[in-house]
Amino acid sequence: MTKEIRVAVIPGDGIGREVVPAGQRVLDTVAKIHGGFRFTYKTFPWSCAYYLEHGRMMPEDGLKIISQFDTIFLGSVGFPGVPDHISLWGLLLPIRRTFEQYINLRPVKLLPNVKSPLANRVPGDIDFFVVRENNEGEYSNMGGSIYQGTPHEVVIQNSVFTRRGVERVIRYAFELARTKGLKKVTSATKSNGINYTMPFWDQVFREIGKGYKDMEQEQLHIDALAARFVTNPNHFDVVVASNLFGDILTDLGPAIAGSIGIAPSANLNPERSYPSMFEPVHGSAPDIAGKGVANPIGQIWCGSMMLEHLGFPDAAEVVMKAIVATIQSGSVTPDLGGKATTREVADAICNAIEQT
Secondary structure, three states, X not given: OOEEEEEEEEEEOOOHHHHHHHHHHHHHHHHHHHOOEEEEEEEOOOOHHHHHHHOOOOOOOHHHHHOOXXXXXXXXXXXXXXXXXXXXXXXXXXHHHHOOOOEEEEEXXXXXXXXXXXXXXXXXXXXXXXXXXXOOEOOOOOEEEEOOOOOOOEEEEOOEOOHHHHHHHHHHHHHHHHHOOOOEEEEEEOOOOOOOHHHHHHHHHHHHHOOOOOOEEEEEEHHHHHHHHHHOHHHOOXXXXXXXXXXXXXXXXXXXXXXXXXXXXXXXXXXXXXXXXXXXXXXXXXXXXXXXXXXXXXXXHHHHHHHHHOOOHHHHHHHHHHHHXXXXXXXXXXXXXOOOOHHHHHHHHHHHHHOO
């Protein structure tokens, strides 16, 4: 019996409109070859263009609409003309929080034939996961300002760390390491400078870690940890971090792995009470939008992560092998040193899947 997977598609802004269709073509190809499931899509035009027309990033009932789907496939959010705090807080962040997508999972992996900016690094040297807390922490929407525009202006931004929020993200990191057969979990902290939230984070990490005595555990200050990403990236298996620290690390990670254009991410609700959302790291890239040269691999890799989350790990692996084969063939976009278009890369990946 074929399982129907209902996908809410939000191409969003800029190159999202180019890479999302490429990702859908790959998903449909692997569904046809692998069997057992098929995708049905509903595309929503929610974006900065939608905001300029309607004064909102999505309709008032937008969250209710997409809550009925099995999963969300998103391209990018943000474009010149609409301030980032409007585009993010109007679409992306409400989805993450309302649907309790409290895990932001981002693999950092140097693929064959991709050159790292770090000297003498080869595949295997850079291969780890970053687990970012995705709902609270430093990005909590709490604070305010008074005396705006005067010499006495005061602005306060509050960080919110709850025991429930910290426990569940750290436990997920340990479980991920166990599931993947990995040996080490590293916690990002800054308890030498942030004297309330970070000692609490450290305390919870130690408490949760007592249930995983078979694993190596360490806590590194965020500045030293970021430096080690550059000097010794093969030190890591799973890194768990708060919202802000995880955000920074998961841009640095793809940078050392060769290209942010191939970096995927998953916003996960592990309990599956709500749909999860899959989006590439690269953003809307307005400088190349509409030119047909955007790298679709980040979006396609998101599709692989989506397949794994939905319970089709074999199909997910087929997509990853096709990505690697395509990169090795040299059919890549200019950011990876090639001359292929977005469509040509997607075609090559689809062809590789069909040949499995």
